[in-house]
Amino acid sequence: MHIPILVNEILAQLAIESHHILFDGTGGYGGHSAAMLAGLETGKLHIADRDPVAVAHLQDRFNGDARVSIYPMTYADFVTTVAVATEPAYPRKIDRLLVDLGMSSMQLDDVSRGFGYLHDGPLDMRMNPEDPISAADILNRYSAQDLSDIFFRYGELHQNKILVQNILSVRRHTPIVETAQLRDLIKTSYHFGKRPIMMRHFAQVFQALRIVINREFEELERLIQCVDQVMSAEGRVAFLTFHSQEDRLVKHGMRAYPHWRMMTKHVVLADQSELRENSRAKAAKLRVYQRCY
């Protein structure tokens, strides 16, 4: 089960009213959606997720609730459609929008998806299995320069030359298709003094691949480009991010709109009691923006 993060803080800052049009762009297990629905009467909740497993789960969870519509698509596709849509299936404007940009526990714990570096599984990492490129495709086909750029830019792994050389030399005779192979390649490419440093390298490499495969930064940039257009006059947008690059993208992207202000002076973090319940909340940072004319 996925435990939703910073629920009370998100609800407090979104201040949802019973008639509001809401959009949860990353429905996942539906935890935040359920919380957002609590005070909704005449309003509507639109939920998107790109992962068909999550969509099936959401359809099941909110089955029969006339306030809810579920869209098997990315959140950026949803908002760009809203920006131009005339079809009744899409809202004209959105009052409250949330994106929770982490991985769901359903995704991380399913070894067949290949997201988790602690598990043995296929090197896939596509949130939507119909997307064209898997982690194995990247590791077996991309040039040394492209691999190095990916690890540098998206994993902030600045020393990656030996890792890239080792990937190229292994794939000459054996396709790299399992998470265990990638872990071994990372282990043989660095001298780790301590286990936490090794784990950090695993996380950086897996994160870099996941970001590229799922075009995560492009999604976020496309959303930010549309925010001003699709949100209503008193709109509020909540971004829950899980690493510094994502948080920077939000911070810098939202600066393009001087009439949008962050509602708190600093990002909101999970407190000790939430961290005790849910270690995945450790990296979470919440920024909520409101339009101020």
Ligand SMILES: C[S@@+](CC[C@H](N)C(=O)[O-])C[C@H]1O[C@@H](n2cnc3c(N)ncnc32)[C@H](O)[C@@H]1O
């Ligand atoms: C951390 S989970 C969300 C959990 C959810 N807030 C809850 O309370 O259960 C992130 C979800 O967002 C989905 N996702 C990630 N990027 C997406 C995108 N660009 N568009 C739509 N869904 C996306 C993932 O498939 C995953 O199910």
